[in-house]
Amino acid sequence: MSPLVFDMHDIQLLRKYGICGVLSGTLPTAAQQNVFLSVPLRLMLEDVLWLHQNNLADVNIIRQEGDEIIAGITPERGAKLAKLVEDRLRKSFDYQTKFKKDQHIAKLKKIGIINDETSAEELQRLDKSNNNDQLIESSLFIDIADNSSILKDDSIALNGPSYDDIRNLLFKQYERSEKMQTYFLYKRLRDQGYVLSPGGRFGGKFIAYPGDPLRFHSHLTIQEAIDYRSEPIDLISMISGARLGTTVKKLWVIGGVEEETGSTHLFSVEWAGFG
Amino acid sequence: MGTTDIISLVKNNLLYFQMWTEVELLQDVLPWKGNNLNLLKGRPPHKLSNDAEDTGGDKGPSPIQQPEFILPINMSQYKENFLTLECLSRIFTQLGDSTTERILLAIINDDGTIVYYFVYKGVRKPKRN
Numbered sequence: 414m415s416p417l418v419f420d421m422h423d424i425q426l427l428r429k430y431g432i433c434g435v436l437s438g439t440l441p442t443a444a445q446q447n448v449f450l451s452v453p454l455r456l457m458l459e460d461v462l463w464l465h466q467n468n469l470a471d472v473n474i475i476r477q478e479g480d481e482i483i484a485g486i487t488p489e490r491g492a493k494l495a496k497l498v499e500d501r502l503r504k505s506f507d508y509q510t511k512f513k514k515d516q517h518i519a520k521l522k523k524i525g526i527i528n529d530e531t532s533a534e535e536l537q538r539l540d541k542s543n544n545n546d547q548l549i550e551s552s553l554f555i556d557i558a559d560n561s562s563i564l565k566d567d568s569i570a571l572n573g574p575s576y577d578d579i580r581n582l583l584f585k586q587y588e589r590s591e592k593m594q595t596y597f598l599y600k601r602l603r604d605q606g607y608v609l610s611p612g613g614r615f616g617g618k619f620i621a622y623p624g625d626p627l628r629f630h631s632h633l634t635i636q637e638a639i640d641y642r643s644e645p646i647d648l649i650s651m652i653s654g655a656r657l658g659t660t661v662k663k664l665w666v667i668g669g670v671e672e673e674t675g676s677t678h679l680f681s682v683e684w685a686g687f688g
Numbered sequence: 689m690g691t692t693d694i695i696s697l698v699k700n701n702l703l704y705f706q707m708w709t710e711v712e713l714l715q716d717v718l719p720w721k722g723n724n725l726n727l728l729k730g731r732p733p734h735k736l737s738n739d740a741e742d743t744g745g746d747k748g749p750s751p752i753q754q755p756e757f758i759l760p761i762n763m764s765q766y767k768e769n770f771l772t773l774e775c776l777s778r779i780f781t782q783l784g785d786s787t788t789e790r791i792l793l794a795i796i797n798d799d800g801t802i803v804y805y806f807v808y809k810g811v812r813k814p815k816r817n
Contacts, residue, residue: 602811605811621811623813632811632813632814633811639772639773640772640773641772641773641774642772642773642774643769643772644769644772644773645769645770645771645772646771646772646773646776648761648763648771648795649763651805652795652803652805655805658814662814662815663814664808664811664812664813664814666811667773668773669773671774678773678776678777679810679811680773680776680807680808680809680810681807681808681810681811681812682793682805682806682807682808683805683806683808683814683815684803684804684805684806685736685792685804685805685806686736686804687706687736687804688701688706688794688802688803688804
């Protein structure tokens with residue numbers, strides 16, 4: 414399960430809070446080429462927990478699977494939705510066509526083929542002679558909606574579950590796939606002002622930037638949390654991780670939570686430069 | 689290898705191979721899971737690459753290096769729940785002094801080779817270069 418964000422304004426707002434996510438539209442298997450990608454923005458589960466804990470994001474529960482929702486659409490509503498999509502597309506096509514025609518005329522004026530005195534008939538003739546309409550039609554692009562009108566209607570309305578219910582549910586969901594302590598490491602670093610991204614590329618759970626990733630290189634590779642008392646540090650992975658870290662200028666960070674006091678302990682490791 | 693063996697191995701490696709000086713065993717002992725942990729203290733021969741950049745101009749004679757604290761540890765010890773986060777915390781609080789911000793981990797492989805890693809308390813910026 415990975416949380417996705419489709420709305421550009423939401424994405425901008427998230428970035429202000431230091432949550433950058435990974436753009437994953439069109440080429441999900443080549444996520445490292447992320448300058449070429451588009452919405453949706455994929456977040457980490459930790460991001461959602463943190464946003465919800467800080468009251469920055471609402472979480473809605475959709476009671477049905479996506480398939481069931483689709484199956485539950487009545488023919489009347491289906492027709493309405495189809496018309497909505499059609500209208501939206503036509504509007505977008507009209508807009509693009511007009512834009513292209515205006516640009517074409519501006520170009521013709523610039524190179525002197527027409528001027529302000531050219532008659533409307535002459536303009537029309539020029540327009541037709543070049544098969545412009547056909548050319549334009551083949552170059553229109555199809556605008557895809559970036560949010561769902563179906564889900565908006567199907568999420569649970571007011572007097573749904575309380576804030577605490579949702580938080581418990583989120584944490585339960587998280588614990589199915591991750592260690593709770595890993596979230597506390599995430600939280601600690603976020604609260605210190607670090608921006609965190611998935612760290613698979615550098616052999617960690619997260620990588621941490623001291624600010625916006627477009628302005629800074631990341632400083633830390635954070636490992637999954639280990640138990641403060643019972644789990645040993647794997648020296649082999651520490652050695653390989655810290656060596657890799659030295660070549661990419663990142664400290665290898667391991668940490669965990671001391672259960673009795675709830676305090677988070679973090680240690681950074683780096684190769685000493687000799688031996 | 690036993691505790692005394694790895695201590696002398698690391699001490700000799702630092703003194704005669706890495707050319708450190710004033711390497712000595714500290715008296716404080718931390719009993720840990722049936723072993724005693726000791727720290728060595730020593731002075732590196734030159735500025736280590738991880739040190740923060742000098743603040744002043746360094747035209748003068750090279751300044752004396754700050755001593756480092758070294759923890760010798762067997763590579764195999766990790767299998768026996770040995771080096772935990774709790775262990776590191778205790779080493780910092782019980783063996784170092786209050787200003788200790790890093791210890792040098794000397795990890796001994798079963799063929800006698802030693803690799804050295806700095807462990808810092810908390811998160812830290814990587815060196816600049």
